[in-house]
Amino acid sequence: MSQQETLLFINKEDVFKLGDLKRTMAKVKEAMLVLESGEYLMPERLSATYKERTVLSMPALTNTASGTKLLTVTPSNIKLGLPSIFGLMTVNDFTTGKPLAIIDGSALTSLRTGAVGGLAVDYLAPKNAKSVGIAGCGAQGFYQLIYTCCVRPIERVYLYDAYAKDLTNFIERVKKALCEYKIEEKITFVVCKDTKELISQSEIVITATTSNTPIFDNDKTLFHGKTIIGVGSYQPTCREFPDAIFGEDTAVFIELPFAKEETGDLAIPIENGLIKTEDIHLLVELDKKPELMKKTNFFKTVGMALYDIVVANDLYIVAKEKNAGQVVKL
Template structure:
């Protein structure tokens, strides 16, 4: 019997592969076009919820045009910080499309941060108002950091107003992006949101209402990384409401319970706007909200790019099985 082998990429290996963030944007935009044109398989994520503020999900995806498929097994525990552990952890498995054999297992924390932020950035490319001068980022953790990095590539002249309950976290973020973006530390979320053209709430899961949609000015876009935390009128007062995948969003809401009374106004997927099947911003004064839950096909596409870079540079450990 032939020997099978899988390449293991640790967290440090994934970082050493050095995926250019501009390439991540291109990959995510191309994958959204595939989604909009129906060239994908992305079954709604399934999983378990061991604690009220925690999940462990399986996310499978297949991209027939690129012939790339795999699954991410990802956990989110918002209380992990108390033990000095990351909020998001997981593993990504890529499979050979011809045989189904696993060909790579990699740490999934970095690719999750990158693909989530890239999806927000590409969403803002198509749905943000025409002039983006200020972007509010609420939360200066890993998601906040990569949202600044990726969105600065789409909006290079924008000022990032960053809010966090820990002022030192904002300082660390500002130092990490000093060559890429202008960061201003703002103490109150309300003042940052009221001034922003684009708002990203990159906090951990929130059970209570923390943000009021009434703070959003006309001609703005809000991108909640997590569904919860906003006032009810985010779904009723917004001029347009989108998600990244309607089927997945519907399944998620049914499984976890909606924090909002009315989600009937979800117009469709961001990808349908990108490929021209739906109208996005009908007026520059629109206030638009987008719930991007995260697409497995983005994980597959980003992971495939990382694997390709790792193979060319001989990064990682190849294990026979």
């Protein structure tokens, strides 16, 4: 009789328990370096949108791992008190293709996207930066803030959310998470009346919204000297940032070349001649060329399947080491 095949199910709680912040950022950087090396296969993500509901399929293979993430994105869920993103990640044995694990995709996305933002902050923000503004206080905004507090001595946090004016619960969850991650900074939280107040007060600005149109005024002075991380709106027709963010004093960074086409925050300004494609650089280029940074530094992430498979494969390894997760029979 053949042996019963099994796989490991890693739920949301296990993802966050196993996902060490600094280790996850290291894995995100590893994925960026894999991209730079060319030793991978990552087809363009399949994105299907119908009546403002999107399904995304993102497979990837490296020399050591393979897998696929399936996500649904429904912005209107916010009005129902539900997450805008649901998903699952499969991890397969690279040699045989055998399913090894199924991982909560929403938790994985929050964890690795937070790590991408944290890594970008670590590259771009002044070492003594003490203030951060978060526009969009959902799951993505939550982990962007946690990772930022991991890499910088944050003392003041400015918050804005277009849908939720009472952010008491968000703030309490952040405080609890910071304690759990042993980040013991004394932080003051300020809920802003609008994004102008938020960006004016913050050294680091992180956007994690589903907005189709810019959320900031088209005023160059708002962006001057800031470290700006764009995490939200990723489709070619959607923008979180106005034209004013671009200029001679602004350096623009991405994680993969396709971002220039995929996000309206870059595709539209490129089409309008506000920025040249050759002036947009990969974040990891800063390892060899730190002089690429300018007074204002803007990193736009659209995500990529390499993040998912590298981080998910590592979560699977850690879960096996710690006997975490639930064994499921196939």
